[in-house]
Each structure stands twice: as C-alpha cells, then as structure tokens.
Amino acid sequence: MDDDDENLSLARVEKMETCCECRGVAAQVRWYYQPWQTKQGSRTFHGKKELHLSDRIDTRSAYTFEAKCVVHTLKEYSKLSKARIEDFFCRLEYKVDSATFMPDQLSAYCICEMPYNPDIPMISCPGCKER
Known part of the structure; x- marks a missing residue:
C-alpha cells in the first residue's frame, strides 16, 4: 500500500437525491474502513x-466525489488476473460503536486457523510456517 492509499476515504453510495439546500445532488453514503x-x-x-463496510452513514454532496472504485467480494477479487488501482475487496462489516465485525469469524485456510490473505501466495502459512 502506498501513502495515497492511506489517505483514501471510501464509501458506498446508498442513495442519491436532489438537494434544495445545496442546489445540487446529495448522496447518502455508507463508509468503508481500512483495517488500520x-x-x-x-x-x-x-x-x-x-x-x-461500516454501519456509519452520512450525507455528502455528490460534488465531493473524486473517483469511482470497485469493491469485490474476496472470491471475486482472488479471481482477478490483475487488480487495477480502483479494485478493492471486502469480506467483513465493521460495527463502529461496538468495534466488532460481522461475521465475527473468518474461514481459515491453515491448521493454525489463520484466515486467507490474497496478497500472500499459499506456499507456506505466515502464522505457523506450515507448508
């Protein structure tokens, strides 16, 4: 991840509507959090x-959007031959107030119960070094 990725604010547009107050278009967005x-x-x-994907919802002017990204499931993301700069993946929902995740457990790919990281080819587990 480069420095630009750490400064991203990413959200899913839930609804858009005309806004009389701002004389434009307002969007109801649901925020994504990066793991860190x-x-x-x-x-x-x-x-x-x-x-x-979090449970935090806000309304923003559509004029504040800079670009469109694509958020895949982990399965879809893993099948990409090459991820583009606008490609991301999501496998958990984050409850901001309780700081909990849904689902509360991820599928494990190793005997040490380490969940899958698509950035690390499964040659050996980074947790237990099992091959």
Missing part, C-alpha cells in the same frame, strides 16, 4: 486492498 482504521488495527491476514 479499526480499533483492532491491521492483522497479517488483511490484504493491501481490503476494506470493511
């Missing part, structure tokens, strides 16, 4: 392009 932005912080199984 959560109370738990980044873990070894988090991918560089991983996001968590």
